[in-house]
Amino acid sequence: MTTLQQAIEQAQSAGHKAFIPYIMAGDGGLETIQPTILNLQQLGVTAIEVGIPFTDPVADGPTIEQAGERALAAGVTLRKVLQTLASFREDIKVPLVVMTYFNPVLAYGLDNFAQACVAAGVKGLIVPDVPLEESEILREALNPYAIDIVQLVSLTSPPERITRIAAASQGFVYAVTVNGITGARANFADNLEHHFARLRQASPIPVLAGFGISTPEQVKKMGALGDGVIVGSAIVTALHKGDMTTVEALIAASKDIRTKSTQ
Numbered sequence: 001m002t003t004l005q006q007a008i009e010q011a012q013s014a015g016h017k018a019f020i021p022y023i024m025a026g027d028g029g030l031e032t033i034q035p036t037i038l039n040l041q042q043l044g045v046t047a048i049e050v051g052i053p054f055t056d057p058v059a060d061g062p063t064i065e066q067a068g069e070r071a072l073a074a075g076v077t078l079r080k081v082l083q084t085l086a087s088f089r090e091d092i093k094v095p096l097v098v099m100t101y102f103n104p105v106l107a108y109g110l111d112n113f114a115q116a117c118v119a120a121g122v123k124g125l126i127v128p129d130v131p132l133e134e135s136e137i138l139r140e141a142l143n144p145y146a147i148d149i150v151q152l153v154s155l156t157s158p159p160e161r162i163t164r165i166a167a168a169s170q171g172f173v174y175a176v177t178v179n180g181i182t183g184a185r186a187n188f189a190d191n192l193e194h195h196f197a198r199l200r201q202a203s204p205i206p207v208l209a210g211f212g213i214s215t216p217e218q219v220k221k222m223g224a225l226g227d228g229v230i231v232g233s234a235i236v237t238a239l240h241k242g243d244m245t246t247v248e249a250l251i252a253a254s255k256d257i258r259t260k261s262t263q
């Protein structure tokens with residue numbers, strides 16, 4: 001079992017759901033990365049998704065896009081983020097999952113990128129513009145260093161594709177809960193229960209829900225569908241404002257989810 005999967009299963013055995021906050025690395029400057037990660041880890045998150053700013057973030061809504069623009073304006077790059085992580089890696093106790101588009105990885109060079117991830121202690125990778133069919137190149141480069149390649153499943157994936165993605169994903173399956181881009185939403189589709197039931201049946205590893213989850217109530221509702229949640233835009237907004245109360249409330253909600261068997 002990989003480190004990432006283990007962390008998620010540990011949350012479950014403690015009676016919680018996994019909570020993975022997404023941060024835009026260097027929103028506020030490179031020097032914010034260390035305190036932000038250490039702070040979140042102290043608040044009891046399961047893992048942290050570390051977003052790399054990119055000029056053409058096609059899957060991202062305005063909140064994350066703007067955070068990316070702020071980070072880019074502060075001179076943040078993939079290379080600098082990984083160097084920064086490496087500089088305090090002994091203090092990092094939760095698995096870090098780097099989220100980047102493929103272009104910066106290609107510009108870095110796959111092997112150099114893999115080495116830099118190893119030096120930074122990265123445990124997983126999400127590259128949303130590399131579909132399953134093309135992801136072998138990532139697994140080949142990163143798996144030798146025990147770095148998971150996390151695959152995304154969309155609401156519109158046909159059953160046969162869901163099975164293939166669930167079988168290939170590593171660490172966890174990222175179940176996207178909306179059709180479209182990242183960002184807070186008021187409503188979700190009403191067939192999610194069926195979708196998640198099928199996904200969990202097809203998946204040998206944990207299934208986490210992400211996209212649009214922005215309130216403690218939504219953390220509870222979406223967390224109950226699978227093994228936990230990923231919260232991006234709401235965390236990015238709260239961190240930008242220095243609103244730790246909201247961050248704490250979102251995390252607390254993941255520890256207060258009733259699973260089906262206890263209801």
Ligand SMILES: O=P(O)(O)OC[C@@H](O)[C@@H](O)c1c[nH]c2ccccc12
Pocket residue numbers: 022049051059060064099128181182183184210211212213214230231232233234
């Ligand atoms: O911001 P939201 O709606 O909470 O969604 C999660 C999310 O931000 C994070 O996982 C993410 C940010 N950018 C992405 C691009 C693709 C997949 C996932 C992501």
